[in-house]
Amino acid sequence: MSCSTESDLRDALFSPRSVAIVGQSDDDAKAAGRPLKFLRRIGYAGRVYPINPRRETVLGERAWPALAALPEAPDHAYIVTSTEAAVTAVEECGARGVKVATVLADGFAETGAEGAARETRLREVRANTGIRIVGPSSLGVVDLRTKSMMTANAAFDETDLPVGRIFAASHSGSLIGALLTRGKARGIGFAGLVSVGNEVDLSLGDICEATLDDPGIDGYMLFLETMRHAESLRRFALAAAERGKPVLAYKLGRSAAARELAVSHTGALAGEDDVAGVFLRSCGIARVDTFDALIGGLPLLARVPAAGRSDRKRVGVVTTTAGGATMVVDPLASRGVTIEPASAATLAKIAAAGIEVKPARLIDLTIAGARYDTMKAALDILLAAPEFDLVLVVVGSSARAQPEKTVQPIIDSAGAGKPLAAFLAPEAPRALAMLSKAGVPNFHTPEACADAIAAALARQTPRAMEPRSFKSPGNGGPVLDERAAGALLDRLGIARAPSLALDTAITQAPALPFPYPVAVKVLSAEIAHKTDVGGVVLGVVDGDALIAAIRKISADVAVRKPGAKVARVLVQPMLTGIGEALVGYRVDRDVGSLVMVAAGGVLAEIARDRSLRLAPVDLATARDMIAEVRALTPLAGYRGRPKGDLDALAQAIVALSRLADDATVAEAEINPLIVRPAGNDVVAVDALVKLAEPA
Amino acid sequence: MSCSTESDLRDALFSPRSVAIVGQSDDDAKAAGRPLKFLRRIGYAGRVYPINPRRETVLGERAWPALAALPEAPDHAYIVTSTEAAVTAVEECGARGVKVATVLADGFAETGAEGAARETRLREVRANTGIRIVGPSSLGVVDLRTKSMMTANAAFDETDLPVGRIFAASHSGSLIGALLTRGKARGIGFAGLVSVGNEVDLSLGDICEATLDDPGIDGYMLFLETMRHAESLRRFALAAAERGKPVLAYKLGRSAAARELAVSHTGALAGEDDVAGVFLRSCGIARVDTFDALIGGLPLLARVPAAGRSDRKRVGVVTTTAGGATMVVDPLASRGVTIEPASAATLAKIAAAGIEVKPARLIDLTIAGARYDTMKAALDILLAAPEFDLVLVVVGSSARAQPEKTVQPIIDSAGAGKPLAAFLAPEAPRALAMLSKAGVPNFHTPEACADAIAAALARQTPRAMEPRSFKSPGNGGPVLDERAAGALLDRLGIARAPSLALDTAITQAPALPFPYPVAVKVLSAEIAHKTDVGGVVLGVVDGDALIAAIRKISADVAVRKPGAKVARVLVQPMLTGIGEALVGYRVDRDVGSLVMVAAGGVLAEIARDRSLRLAPVDLATARDMIAEVRALTPLAGYRGRPKGDLDALAQAIVALSRLADDATVAEAEINPLIVRPAGNDVVAVDALVKLAEPA
Numbered sequence A, B: 001m002s003c004s005t006e007s008d009l010r011d012a013l014f015s016p017r018s019v020a021i022v023g024q025s026d027d028d029a030k031a032a033g034r035p036l037k038f039l040r041r042i043g044y045a046g047r048v049y050p051i052n053p054r055r056e057t058v059l060g061e062r063a064w065p066a067l068a069a070l071p072e073a074p075d076h077a078y079i080v081t082s083t084e085a086a087v088t089a090v091e092e093c094g095a096r097g098v099k100v101a102t103v104l105a106d107g108f109a110e111t112g113a114e115g116a117a118r119e120t121r122l123r124e125v126r127a128n129t130g131i132r133i134v135g136p137s138s139l140g141v142v143d144l145r146t147k148s149m150m151t152a153n154a155a156f157d158e159t160d161l162p163v164g165r166i167f168a169a170s171h172s173g174s175l176i177g178a179l180l181t182r183g184k185a186r187g188i189g190f191a192g193l194v195s196v197g198n199e200v201d202l203s204l205g206d207i208c209e210a211t212l213d214d215p216g217i218d219g220y221m222l223f224l225e226t227m228r229h230a231e232s233l234r235r236f237a238l239a240a241a242e243r244g245k246p247v248l249a250y251k252l253g254r255s256a257a258a259r260e261l262a263v264s265h266t267g268a269l270a271g272e273d274d275v276a277g278v279f280l281r282s283c284g285i286a287r288v289d290t291f292d293a294l295i296g297g298l299p300l301l302a303r304v305p306a307a308g309r310s311d312r313k314r315v316g317v318v319t320t321t322a323g324g325a326t327m328v329v330d331p332l333a334s335r336g337v338t339i340e341p342a343s344a345a346t347l348a349k350i351a352a353a354g355i356e357v358k359p360a361r362l363i364d365l366t367i368a369g370a371r372y373d374t375m376k377a378a379l380d381i382l383l384a385a386p387e388f389d390l391v392l393v394v395v396g397s398s399a400r401a402q403p404e405k406t407v408q409p410i411i412d413s414a415g416a417g418k419p420l421a422a423f424l425a426p427e428a429p430r431a432l433a434m435l436s437k438a439g440v441p442n443f444h445t446p447e448a449c450a451d452a453i454a455a456a457l458a459r460q461t462p463r464a465m466e467p468r469s470f471k472s473p474g475n476g477g478p479v480l481d482e483r484a485a486g487a488l489l490d491r492l493g494i495a496r497a498p499s500l501a502l503d504t505a506i507t508q509a510p511a512l513p514f515p516y517p518v519a520v521k522v523l524s525a526e527i528a529h530k531t532d533v534g535g536v537v538l539g540v541v542d543g544d545a546l547i548a549a550i551r552k553i554s555a556d557v558a559v560r561k562p563g564a565k566v567a568r569v570l571v572q573p574m575l576t577g578i579g580e581a582l583v584g585y586r587v588d589r590d591v592g593s594l595v596m597v598a599a600g601g602v603l604a605e606i607a608r609d610r611s612l613r614l615a616p617v618d619l620a621t622a623r624d625m626i627a628e629v630r631a632l633t634p635l636a637g638y639r640g641r642p643k644g645d646l647d648a649l650a651q652a653i654v655a656l657s658r659l660a661d662d663a664t665v666a667e668a669e670i671n672p673l674i675v676r677p678a679g680n681d682v683v684a685v686d687a688l689v690k691l692a693e694p695a
Helices: A006-014 A031-042 A083-096 A113-129 A173-185 A204-210 A230-242 A256-266 A273-282 A291-296 A298-303 A322-334 A344-352 A372-384 A408-414 A429-437 A446-458 A482-492 A543-560 A602-607 A619-628 A630-636 A646-661 B006-014 B031-042 B083-096 B113-129 B173-185 B204-210 B230-242 B256-266 B273-282 B291-296 B298-303 B322-334 B344-352 B372-384 B408-413 B429-437 B446-458 B482-492 B543-560 B602-607 B619-628 B630-636 B646-661
Strands: A018-022 A047-051 A076-079 A100-103 A132-134 A140-143 A148-151 A163-170 A190-195 A219-224 A247-251 A286-288 A314-319 A390-395 A420-424 A500-503 A518-523 A536-540 A568-573 A579-588 A592-599 A610-614 A665-675 A682-684 A687-691 B018-022 B047-051 B076-079 B100-103 B132-134 B140-143 B148-151 B163-170 B190-195 B219-224 B247-251 B286-288 B314-319 B390-395 B420-424 B500-503 B518-523 B536-540 B568-573 B579-588 B592-599 B610-614 B665-675 B682-684 B687-691
Touching: A006 A100, A006 A132, A006 A140, A006 A204, A018 A031, A018 A083, A018 A148, A031 A047, A031 A148, A076 A083, A076 A140, A076 A148, A083 A100, A083 A113, A100 A140, A113 A132, A140 A173, A163 A173, A163 A204, A173 A190, A173 A219, A173 A291, A173 B322, A204 A219, A204 A230, A219 A291, A219 A298, A230 A247, A230 A273, A247 A273, A247 A291, A256 B322, A273 A286, A273 A610, A286 A446, A291 A298, A291 A446, A298 A446, A314 A322, A314 A372, A322 A390, A322 A420, A322 A446, A322 B173, A322 B256, A344 A372, A372 A390, A372 A408, A390 A446, A408 A420, A408 A429, A420 A429, A420 A446, A482 A646, A482 A665, A482 A687, A518 A543, A536 A543, A543 A568, A579 A630, A579 A646, A592 A619, A592 A630, A592 A646, A602 B630, A610 A619, A619 A630, A619 A646, A630 A646, A630 B602, A646 A665, A646 A682, B006 B100, B006 B132, B006 B140, B006 B204, B018 B031, B018 B083, B018 B148, B031 B047, B031 B148, B076 B083, B076 B140, B076 B148, B083 B100, B083 B113, B100 B140, B113 B132, B140 B173, B163 B173, B163 B204, B173 B190, B173 B219, B173 B291, B204 B219, B204 B230, B219 B291, B219 B298, B230 B247, B230 B273, B247 B273, B247 B291, B273 B286, B273 B610, B286 B446, B291 B298, B291 B446, B298 B446, B314 B322, B314 B372, B322 B390, B322 B420, B322 B446, B344 B372, B372 B390, B372 B408, B390 B446, B408 B420, B408 B429, B420 B429, B420 B446, B482 B646, B482 B665, B482 B687, B518 B543, B536 B543, B543 B568, B579 B630, B579 B646, B592 B619, B592 B630, B592 B646, B610 B619, B619 B630, B619 B646, B630 B646, B646 B665, B646 B682
Parallel strands: A018 A047, A018 A076, A076 A100, A100 A132, A163 A190, A163 A219, A219 A247, A247 A286, A314 A390, A390 A420, B018 B047, B018 B076, B076 B100, B100 B132, B163 B190, B163 B219, B219 B247, B247 B286, B314 B390, B390 B420
Antiparallel strands: A140 A148, A140 A190, A500 A568, A518 A536, A518 A568, A579 A592, A579 A665, A592 A610, A665 A682, A665 A687, B140 B148, B140 B190, B500 B568, B518 B536, B518 B568, B579 B592, B579 B665, B592 B610, B665 B682, B665 B687
8 A cells, every 4th residue: 555645645654543663672771662652652642553573562562473463554664673674574564555664774775785785675665565665774753743753762752842843854863853852942843853764765855845735834954964865855945945934954064074974874975065055055945054053043044035146145233242243243254144234324213212322333232221122122223224134133141131121122023024033142041932932033152143144044046957957977978089079169159279189109290270389288088187197288389399298298198197098189279368267067976967167277176166056057147156266256357457258258157057958968177268358258278078878 | 559469469359358339329220230239149258338429328238429438448449430430430549549440331442532542541540550450341350259249240140150160251241241151051160250341451361360370260261352462361371371271262253344343342453363363372272163162162171281283183983873973073074173083903992892883984883772881881992092182972862861871971981091072962951961060071062062172182382482572563664675675585595586676767678687588577665566556577588578568567557556656677587486475474463473374376365375373483383384375285296296395485484484583674575485396495586575663
């Protein structure tokens, strides 16, 4: 009995009429003992079938010997057995007509060939019986409203769990306990939580998608370790955006060390972090970098509408503590948010309200004093001021000692006007609880406050993309030779340097179709990075020098890349511009077609100073990309320098990004793309094109 | 009656026998009403003289009409009057023989000329009477042990204040309340806290220094808004290091926006953030970036000895939640800390203890299970393993549900072996309290945990410096002409390019003492950035071209810098190397003599990719500096490129840094310094030298 509709799936996952716990232990201190204990404590009203072939009873209840012995096929089975037994149990579930099986055991793809074979068996059961599978390595699937709490996570071992309107999904099983308990401490409640495990069948995106039409869910909190199954994540995110349900994500893997851990931990290959960032942004998912911002950020996200490309990043600040406010301003400004000074009109209104402030970038109420009327009036004026997109209020010691004076007015003003976020400098649990209860976004650390504000202001309306962008490139097919690569550039409308291929065996230089000086480069499909092996000589002034350059290249490559076949070199005129860029296209394993721009040269590579987008892009996006690359700044006319043809560069980015429509190309890189002065175009000097693996 | 010794000053500040509250209000809801209320509530045992000329009583106590009317000169007066009255009160305190006056009012240097005049009056009283002054704009001076609690900060309006062994000093007055209350919530107590205000007399460093021999103080927590009075901060920090008392600082101003706020808020000019960072590091002060790491970092700092230059940044990780641990690993790795995998020997010991772990960069106890014996044995093995400098333990849901299983073993193991830091993924107040009570460093957010670990591992043994480095350069004196600048380089032993100065009026090129091609540069003391005004022509091939270049430069400068006198140009041979560097020296207003290295060129400037140290430096430090500049990486032989003469570059840095011994020079910049292949030296092509203002 498979789930024929999305709502069937949702019901089987989150409001099953009956559940089986396969492998339920009699010892509730063990992970395998917890599910039944938790279900009974919370008071799940459906039918529960504990299965344990070795015992008559578990935790005082009748234990069933096997799935086959049950009087009905349960909607959902939580399989808490050992690894090998779990595979068998899923097979039995499939045969018995169980709709969803959630598997706790690990020991699958992350453990190598044997584990991968187990995953294959699970997929076969899924294909043959229609059963849907959560996990393996799932610490559980929980709905706090229906009390369907199928989890082995120890953090659920308590009463008074925080029921609310947020759905949390996590690659890490332990983290659902951290989200639950930290949320509870902050007055934040959950409709449901799921630990998605290895996603052998149902992915994180699939599971979230199944909950989209749940009217009791207002927003999503995601803890991501990998970009695996990005396509379903995107599908879910776009549908969530349509419904006005914000999605907030924390993703591990900013550092290479963390990405390596993700590999060994989950068995998933971790992509590059900026690729993940660009992907999440293109889906309209707000990404935070601090754990506290994940916990506390959704109320703010719900109040800040997603934006298009145009920036709305102007924050007004009102405070009773300049030092405390600056703790938030510092990380905010570092994230590119503008701290906007109040306009003359706003300052005039503040003065007219009898509030004494020094004219500065903060509205500092220190002199005016910590009084209700002062804070209320100042806030109302700021919340109505057109120069701000969001108002940050930072309260000092009075937030703890006298919240009725400086925190109550925040609550009383927050409903009107633009979004507002509050940070309280002292430890002020009572005031934080007041704010949370009233639904006012509030934060316990200055860093989380800044992080959540920046993420909310940066959130974009998602960009719909064709499914073509999710084709996996495999390992890539053959590399095009220079002629074919040149033809591809011609087809895309990207100007390129003239060139002539010469045999390395020649002893006399032929007449060239362009003047000296020239550049000479090794031509070999085996050599992708010519400079690294001594394969490039620049500024060759005449025919004799050309022959000498060919000899030098042959000799250098023989030393640095012994065995590489060096039959030909490419000769090109020396092109000069006022700068260089690198423009690249590739089909990423996780997120699909990407276009990239960086400054050419080794420095840009070392600094990882590049801008990425999902491909294709339009001209405005290409211009944004250029502006994001720090090393291209001089080409915009820095300190009196001549301007480069950035329009032509943007057009080349757009042109290369259109390869997203060409399924045969896996990768293309123009490096360098010579940037000439404004009006004089850009010229590709070298291009590397790799085809997709034949299907 | 002035303080003749350090201990006199300490006593007057923190254990006065008698205090006056000048301007004490009868309304304890007002700031000026709080000091007496707080002193009585905490039970200060000394004599208290509330002074209020307009009332017979305040808060039910006798009010004295004036300082002159008191039966004795109180040791310490807290002046909580309005601004103008405060100046008068300090004068009266001086006349009456009060030892220390702390001033609450603002309206001094931060408000312009009138305020600056008030500060001058305070300094005169200080000079004439010997009274010491805290503030103005001081929210108070508090000793929780002697119960001398002279503060108007509302956060002290409670009983059960956390007494401990930490001394906190803050430029922000509100923040002492935040430190106190957040510390209390984390089980961290204070010996004393001070809000230093504008530091018109006693600086933050002076006040901390006065407490150095207090046996009840183990460490220092600093909240800094400015590097004002860096000399006293350094003196204090070096003396603290000698006594083994760690100093932990949070400094605002990572962003330009925050630095601007500091200017308007405190009246102090804010220097560059990396200068402050280098200064703090050279003082042996650990700097954190997150507020929670400031609150909770000292216990860890106390367990990690300060290091010399050599790196000890290898952290071992044991966890029951790979996802939770990676939350700490990610920011740790981003801060340059190495997550060290366990050695084969360590893994063998873990296996021998019967603990099943997958070989990975984390010791992940998920499979082994959340048991006391497992955690204890794993921790003991890691704490004894030579490959780690510090052990991080991250506990998942069991930290909340069953701390006796996974948190108690941390407490039982923490005493032995190397430093240990704990992060608990769920909300786990009971476990955190257990850890804090046992003195085990613990953190509530993954970011603070990583921040504190990185800061502790990066802390250096301070470097003693001569006081010469604190001479203020004023606005700088005259700029040396090229001949004098060249002579200075010769004296320092830095090789420079030959050159010839020519009059711009010449119509025929003279014979040159070096071959063409040459570079031609405008020579004018009015033009510091030659390229920006079209003042440089490179690759001039012969005499005619030289004359043309002189004409072009004259014409360009006339357009871009009208009015600048262009009488001469400098001609130099075109020198080629394999890279360029910029080496600079300057006397910073706050921190004294600095030496800097960056890659030459506009890109390095845009990226602010530079390394700084206090000057002078030795060769090893100069090598560290070169390694810190990303844009110089290619010169170390990146991907098969030729190596530059980095030894010679390091020697040039050392040589220029010796200007710290030359009081006549305010600033010197060699740009570019051509770096030739290894063994071929570096050559200065251009140098700008600015003399100090005549004394």
